[in-house]
């Protein structure tokens with residue numbers, strides 16, 4: 001690691017409270033770097049145990065505990081997620097040792113791409129003492145096992161023994177990111193298609209039933225076509241075009257949407273999505289959700305070609321779609337006691353009210369994870385439309401990462 005050029009090859013992919021994820025363009029692998037927030041949690045746990053004489057909380061013990069946490073992620077993928085989702089769709093990450101200051105330096109270089117609220121917070125710093133990171137394929141691209149294992153760049157040589165099993169889905173990479181997505185299936189509403197009786201106002205917007213009917217009348221199966229991107233057929237407009245289009249949709253009476261194409265030319269909102277100014281999603285509003293609609297227009301328009309890193313026109317690109325579905329079940333009171341009418345409300349919908357009040361999001365979303373996991377076509381469509389309308393950090397669409 002003697003040259004900053006190697007760091008410069010890394011691109012920002014995203015982050016949560018515990019990790020920041022950077023991708024190598026060359027190998028199409030990502031590094032999930034541990035943040036201070038994650039270390040602090042582990043430290044607290046060790047301190048509690050140490051008070052009871054169960055463990056040490058010195059620096060060395062903290063480092064081994066972090067390593068153990070990363071190993072737990074792998075074990076969780078292998079022993080819980082793989083049996084649930086099948087081997088075909090799950091990639092096992094590997095843990096690798098990263099060089100000293102790798103995290104700080106590489107994150108500094110992608111700083112502009114990070115949401116503002118993450119850049120300011122001390123908890124969101126990559127922990128400089130942690131020398132382990134998870135390595136995964138970059139799910140913003142379709143996984144090609146042969147190419148990826150053979151093009152390991154010097155900085156990544158140590159990672160070349162990854163055991164890959166990729167998610168391949170033609171031209172669209174779909175990533176679901178939530179460890180707690182759908183453990184118990186649907187229970188927020190009744191089994192019937194009628195919503196009125198089983199949802200409180202809190203759980204979903206009062207227009208929920210109406211909007212479901214509208215979507216169903218209007219949409220047919222078109223949404224499937226809209227979301228299935230064919231590289232040969234369609235081109236995306238460039239960033240400025242997309243923003244103009246969506247502004248038009250917004251002014252035309254559509255719901256809140258603030259799109260960003262997640263690429264180098266237009267990194268995430270400079271204002272950060274938590275302040276209600278933008279989102280870290282690239283979302284093009286569709287006509288069925290209230291604006292003039294542009295997903296299909298984008299895909300069909302003979303737009304300006306984009307350029308790749310070498311400045312060559314790049315008409316072949318990959319669209320990736322990430323959904324963070326959140327918990328698809330309702331937590332019941334352990335003794336079956338009443339929760340003051342909250343039995344029908346899922347955690348996500350309750351948190352929506354809280355997050356709007358606290359200013360984290362400018363409006364509540366009509367998305368409900370129980371719809372997405374309901375198995376009911378109409379409700380599942382409603383969930384997808386709601387994600388498009390109010391993506392927050394639950395939907396992210398990127399072009400070429």
Ligand SMILES: O=P(O)(O)O[C@@H]1[C@@H](OP(=O)(O)O)[C@H](OP(=O)(O)O)[C@H](O)[C@H](OP(=O)(O)O)[C@H]1OP(=O)(O)O
Nearest residue numbers: 015016017018019037180324326347348351355393
């Ligand atoms: O509580 P929620 O629903 O806001 O979920 C938190 C997530 O918020 P978001 O999905 O952005 O709304 C939050 O996500 P972000 O890091 O903000 O992307 C974390 O996953 C958090 O877990 P932890 O406390 O860091 O272990 C999550 O907290 P827990 O679900 O672990 O309590």
Ligand SMILES: Nc1ncnc2c1ncn2[C@@H]1O[C@H](COP(=O)(O)OP(=O)(O)OP(=O)(O)O)[C@@H](O)[C@H]1O
Nearest residue numbers: 013014015016017018019021030136137138139140
């Ligand atoms: N393999 C991958 N390929 C491409 N992007 C990825 C990959 N893994 C993670 N990301 C991006 O990085 C983001 C943060 O990753 P991750 O969810 O692992 O972090 P986290 O801190 O654990 O998040 P949270 O606190 O929400 O649980 C993801 O939402 C996704 O956008």
